[in-house]
Amino acid sequence: MVRVKICGIKTWEDARSALDAGAHVLGFVFAPSPRRIHPERAREIITRLPPFVTTVGVFVNEPRYSLLEIASFCRLDVLQLHGDEPPEYCRGLFHRLIKAIRVKDIGSLDLIPKYRVDAFLLDAFVPGQAGGTGHTFNWEIARRAKELGSPIILAGGLTPENVAEAIRQVRPYAVDVSSGVETNGQKDPVKIARFMEAVAGA
Incomplete structure (x- = not known):
């Protein structure tokens, strides 16, 4: 399963x-966002998690020393770089890395060969917003990205209503959702469960 x-x-x-709905990975946002969490609060949650749950810290143009400090303090498994971090920023971090690519058009994929990371997350490009936009993009571009050989995580406007079709079209390594499982800016257990059911049925 994806x-x-x-x-x-x-x-x-x-x-x-x-977790009750069957999610494999939890993302914690440490960048300016309505979903931003303080490192101390994130650590409290992470220390309560059962085994085999992967935790991802989401950062946007964070200074390297600060990124590494938060990663160590919170015991994050993976770091997601969702800003304009250049390839050299990623070198020597000694963590598993996800690089987000905000997709404008097929030319956005030219960035992928420049990075040595563990996976790429493809998100919709919206001016002035690093992520969590609730917008989709052309999934054919995501299919093309898979041909470059790296694991592809599909994000951008996914919901319980469209995620199954997204998976059928792209067959990504993983899908990433935030606003698509929220009601009035808060995570909605019913929407999360419906999202997971849709993924399982894809």
Whole structure:
């Protein structure tokens, strides 16, 4: 089954709802965002998680020393770079890395060969927003990205209603959802469960 990351975890209740529904990965946002979480709060949640749950810290143009400090303090498994971090930023971090690519058009994929990371997350490009936009993009571009050989995580406007079709079209390594499982800016356990059911049925 395609792996699922529920991003923008802010409370233990968010985490529990995601895990109860069968999510594999939890994302914690440490960048300016309505979903931003303080490192101390993230650590409290992470220390309560059961084995085999992967935790991802989401950062946007974070200074390297600060990124590494938060990663160590929170015991993050993976670091997601969602800003304009250049390839040299990634060198020597000694963590598993996901690089987000904000997709404008097919030319956005030219960035992929320049990075040595563990996976790429493809998100919709919206001016002035690093992520969590609720917008989709042309999934054919994501299919083309798979041909470059790296694991592809599909994000951008995924919901319980469209994720199955997205998976059928792209066959990504994983899907990433945040606003698509929220109601009034809060994680919605019913939407999370419906999202997971749609993924399982794809």
